[in-house]
Amino acid sequence: MGKTVYLILENGRVFEGKRFGLSGEVTGEIVFTTGMCGYLETLTDPSYYGQIVVQTFPLIGNYGVIPSDFESTKVSIKAYIVREWCQEPSNYRSEGSLDTFFKEQGIIGIYGIDTRELTKVIRESGVMNARIADSLEEKDKWVEAIRDYRIVDAVNAVSCEQISEEKAEKEQYRVVLWDFGAKQNIKRQLLRRGCTVITVPGKTTAADILALQPDGVMLSNGPGDPAENVGIIKEIQKLCEARMPIFGICLGHQLLALSQGGKTFKLKYGHRGANQPVIDLKTRRVYITSQNHGYAVSGKNLPPHIRIAFENANDGTCEGISYRDIPAFSVQFHPEAAAGPQDTMFLFDRFLQLMDENSFRKAL
Numbered sequence: 001m002g003k004t005v006y007l008i009l010e011n012g013r014v015f016e017g018k019r020f021g022l023s024g025e026v027t028g029e030i031v032f033t034t035g036m037c038g039y040l041e042t043l044t045d046p047s048y049y050g051q052i053v054v055q056t057f058p059l060i061g062n063y064g065v066i067p068s069d070f071e072s073t074k075v076s077i078k079a080y081i082v083r084e085w086c087q088e089p090s091n092y093r094s095e096g097s098l099d100t101f102f103k104e105q106g107i108i109g110i111y112g113i114d115t116r117e118l119t120k121v122i123r124e125s126g127v128m129n130a131r132i133a134d135s136l137e138e139k140d141k142w143v144e145a146i147r148d149y150r151i152v153d154a155v156n157a158v159s160c161e162q163i164s165e166e167k168a169e170k171e172q173y174r175v176v177l178w179d180f181g182a183k184q185n186i187k188r189q190l191l192r193r194g195c196t197v198i199t200v201p202g203k204t205t206a207a208d209i210l211a212l213q214p215d216g217v218m219l220s221n222g223p224g225d226p227a228e229n230v231g232i233i234k235e236i237q238k239l240c241e242a243r244m245p246i247f248g249i250c251l252g253h254q255l256l257a258l259s260q261g262g263k264t265f266k267l268k269y270g271h272r273g274a275n276q277p278v279i280d281l282k283t284r285r286v287y288i289t290s291q292n293h294g295y296a297v298s299g300k301n302l303p304p305h306i307r308i309a310f311e312n313a314n315d316g317t318c319e320g321i322s323y324r325d326i327p328a329f330s331v332q333f334h335p336e337a338a339a340g341p342q343d344t345m346f347l348f349d350r351f352l353q354l355m356d357e358n359s360f361r362k363a364l
């Protein structure tokens with residue numbers, strides 16, 4: 001711990017820091033999140049698969065490691081970059097420090113870097129790749145080599161392998177959670193509302209899902225470029241043709257739009273944090289949301305049956321869609337929060353209403 005280590009950016013910039021967690025060298029896509037708390041939810045969000053995550057908030061690790069705050073069972077990030085990490089966390093729920101946790105999970109950590117300067121570079125140049133190296137001897141080689149790094153086959157890398165079911169205390173609905181790298185708080189919010197949740201792997205077909213006779217399908221968040229999931233997009237299209245009630249979140253929102261003729265594009269540096277304002281275009285009310293995404297659905301040339309329902313108040317990008325001719329809606333932000341504001345939790349209740357209005361299973 002504390003050994004000098006270098007962060008080499010694709011644009012040639014180098015930052016020097018100190019090690020914690022696992023030793024070793026790694027390449028990844030470097031992104032920053034502005035969340036001031038919730039580092040455990042960030043670390044265990046499978047959507048960060050393949051990425052080197054930078055925290056702009058300087059004090060990290062202060063309340064230790066608390067497994068009940070995890071959003072998945074493992075850490076999918078490539079590496080973690082912080083200004084300062086707390087070596088003696090203080091919290092009755094803590095089960096250890098980040099250093100120990102990173103060694104168990106096989107994660108490389110760097111501290112002592114000017115994360116605000118690093119964030120400014122990413123904001124100005126745009127998202128890029130980076131390499132964590134023990135020396136600068138091969139810097140020029142790596143600056144060239146890391147340009148080719150891409151996050152591919154991401155959903156398969158993080159999705160569950162088997163179907164599993166968790167019963168609600170008082171079952172009112174049966175919902176399939178299509179796991180593209182789902183955050184656990186999506187399942188918790190469904191269970192809390194009387195939904196028995198059947199979690200299925202990313203590679204599941206529409207026919208398999210329909211055979212489970214759900215009242216609705218939740219399309220989960222997840223990592224990578226949405227457009228690479230050609231097979232899943234086709235299966236979602238079949239669910240829409242069967243008029244299955246659908247609620248999509250983040251990657252699920254993007255895949256649903258792609259299945260309905262929409263397009264996605266990569267943002268300059270993404271939206272990641274817990275203070276992203278979105279406008280409900282029907283009520284003009286602004287909600288503060290939790291977000292973690294590098295792609296967005298294009299608001300241009302949308303097919304006529306797709307209506308933008310939420311817009312990002314900072315940059316005007318699409319943050320939510322409702323569909324005119326199918327029982328479906330989706331949002332780019334995270335209504336389940338974890339971490340972040342819970343202003344938009346009501347969307348889970350809107351999903352229950354959608355299932356009531358379309359009573360799919362009862363119609364079978």
Ligand SMILES: NC(=O)CC[C@H](N)C(=O)O
Pocket residue numbers: 047220221222223224225226249250251252292293294295296
């Ligand atoms: N959290 C997510 O679901 C992210 C969606 C997608 N991988 C993106 O980066 O835009």
